[in-house]
Every structure is written in structure tokens, then in C-alpha cells.
Amino acid sequence: MNYTDRLQRVIPGGAHTYSKGFDQFPSNAPQILERGEGVYVYEPGGKKYLDFGMGLRSVLIGYSENEIDRKAIHYLKLGMNLTRPSLIELEAAELMVSLIPGAEMVKFTKNGSTAVSAAVKLARAYTQKNLIAICSDHPFFSYDDWFIATTPMSKGIPPEVSLFTKSFRYNDIESLKKLIEIYPNEIACVVLEPQATDCPAVSDFSAGCCSKMDCSRVSYESNFLQEVQEVCNKNGIVFILDEMITGFRWGLSGAQGAFKVRPDLSTFGKAIANGFPLACVVGKREIMSLGSIDKIGEERLFLVSTTHGGDMASFGAFKAMVEFMKREPVVKNVWNFGFNLISAMNKLILNHGLQDFIKVMGPACSPKFITLDQNKNSSFEFRTLFVQELIKCNILMPWISIAYRHSTDLITDMSDGLDSMLDIYSKALQSNPRDFVHGDFIKPVFRKFN
16 A cells, blocks of 8 residues: 555545645655655655755745754753743744734734634624625635635535625725725725735736845835725724735745735744744734733633644744844845746746746745646646656655755756756647646646545
8 A cells, every 4th residue: 555545544635734635746746755854855765855845835944954943842841831821932922023013912823724714703803894805816814614615615614604705806906995895894804915926016017026025116115015904994994914925935024024014913824933833813902802811891702722822842943933034044045046946947948938838937935837738728737747747857846935945056956857847848738748647637726526
């Protein structure tokens, strides 16, 4: 029995997040991994891959980073989980609040879904409204019903739940204003990421994202995020910024610091502890304190309560992460490597005449690649081919997540693998990707049927 079969026998979906499922990778991908070090991952037999998955973007420095691991182990040895709040728990909370402008309180948890759902609950309690407005251009906010009910995977959720979640478009403030007109005084909160692929309002949309950290086309004084903030303030709507991915990649104050915006609530996770399980919701005291217990006679809000929310090792890793980032040029290096990688990949793509079929774009610290078919439609078949051929060259690139330990010389090392992949891609365009893909095609996570 292979590892995939063993995983499927005991774990629904074969992993504890659907993004790691066997249906998200070509058949030649490693079925299971034993360890990671720096920017490499290893199969149990010792086979080594250059990794661009980086723990679903949760590892920003590198796997098994000694300085961070040592701090986590130090706090693990102090008891890991105590009967009352720990000292490091308090220190971590004070540190997080100090990093985010406008944040006054924080609630830690173990995953991003819980943090975003907690923010939604706070917004509903604060406004006494029920509707949630989400950005339809951003793929995932939570595994809870209020979001999953809007996807094709709504099985197990009462159909009426989806009626409470509405959508608008990124960089389209009129679509949000229209939503507010349709549902006046009914929307509790607006939820979106600060940036995914597109910048928050550029002067020339047709030019696309320049990928640079200091973008000359973005107004840092008047941009889409600031428009959202203004609209929310005007209409009594709680503005929630989901910084699970952007988080520390834009700086210790997140993308909200870069774009000079002050959400009412924001959520962080993934990279804030370099892979250790930690996420949080932070925000204004008047909203966050609805989850407090010190206001006698006030109706209680059950916010977040988790036994392992105060695990000391993760707080130690978070503290070490912040210390590391204050000392080392993490953000600068990540953006520089990403920009050089985008440039190198697009140059090779152009050399193969494939610029109309493969796009590498987006902010350099978190790039995105898009694979298109002969009709220039987004294609999971060609995405499978793309990932499969790089795996043959020991490069694991299910998506592109940049870490501090990705060094510039790796781009040269990758060139032969990228060149070989593009050659096969070109041949597949002339015939059929089925002729070149071994096994099943990658499938979308959000689909109605297996």
C-alpha cells in the first residue's frame, strides 16, 4: 500500500487541509514528506526537492530555522500549556498589538479560519447586523459555514446560510456601494485581503502589477483600500482586512501599514510564527472588548475559546520571528528574490514564445502563475503539466511562496528545469496535455463532486 492509500484510509481527504490533498498535485509529486530544511523538503527515502510551497505560505524564513526553533523549544520546556495565562502569552499579545497601527487588543488562535470567523462574529455583535460582504476575487476566508456556503461545496450547510453572505469586486468601489444600496443598514462587515494579484487601485489598470515593493503606480495616499475604509465608516460597517497571506511579507505592520489604511479588525496567521501554529484577530478595543468578561451586567459574546490557543512554543516562535525580522532584511530579500524570479521566468517564457499562455505576475513577495490552454483559457490540465515537469527536475512549485532562504543563485540552478518544462508545454499546446500528463489532472478545491 502506498502513502496516499494509507493517508486516505485514516484521514478524510488524506491531509488536514484540502490544499495538501492528492488531487492538488500531479501523480509524480511526493506522496508524503518527512522533513524540511531551509527551502528544501525531503521524502522518507531522502529524495530532495527545492520547495516553493513553504508550508502553504506559513514558512517565511525557512524550514527548521535554528534561532526560531530554539526559542520555541525554550518555552516548550517551560510547560507548553499552563492552567492560567502564561507570561509569554501576555508578552506575545502586547507585542502583536504594538506592531499593528490602530490595534488595541488581540485574540490568538491556531488557524486563520477561526480568526476570520471571530472577526465576523465581533462585527455582527457590534453592529447588530447580519450580512457579510466578501471580495469575490479572493479565494478563501474561512472553513466556517458563512463562507463555505457560497462555494460549490455547500453540502452539510443549511441553504439559507448562503443568503447572509454577499460579494463585491476588488478595485471596484462602485460594486461595494451598489451592495450597500441593495441592502441598506443590513451589512455588518466587509471582508477582503489587502492585495492578492492586483494592486489596490493603480493609475493604469491595463499595465497590470509591476511586482515591485515600491510601486510607482499605486497611490499610497488615496487607494482602493482607503476608499473601502471610507465607505465602511460612512455606513457603520466594520472593515475587516484578512492579512493571512500578506501579513509579515509586506512588513511587520502588514500590508495595511504599506498602504496606509486602518481597518477596524484585521487577521494574521501563516508566516507570523514561521510555520508554528498561530493566528489572531486584532483590532479596536471598542469592538474586540465585546469578547471580554470584565464588564459586569453586559451581555456576553462567546468569541474564541481554545485549549491550545495559549501554547507557549508558538508564542516563543512568534517572538523570535519578530526579533529576526527586526534585525535581518527579510522583507527586502523576499521581494528582491521574487522580482528576480518573476523576471527570469517571464524571460524564459518569452524565449519559448509562450507569453500568451503562461503568466507569472503579482506582488514579488507572493507571485502567482497562471496556465492557459490553446484558447487562452485558464487550464488545470496545463497547470498539472507545469507542476509535473518541474517535479521531474526536483522543483516543487504547486504555487509560488517566497522565503528568506531562497537565494538568488537558485534562479540560475532552476533555469534548466524551467526550460525543459516550457519545451514540453509548447509541445502540449500543439497537441493535447493529455498526451504528456501522467495520471489525473489537478482539480479545483471548490468543486461540487469528487
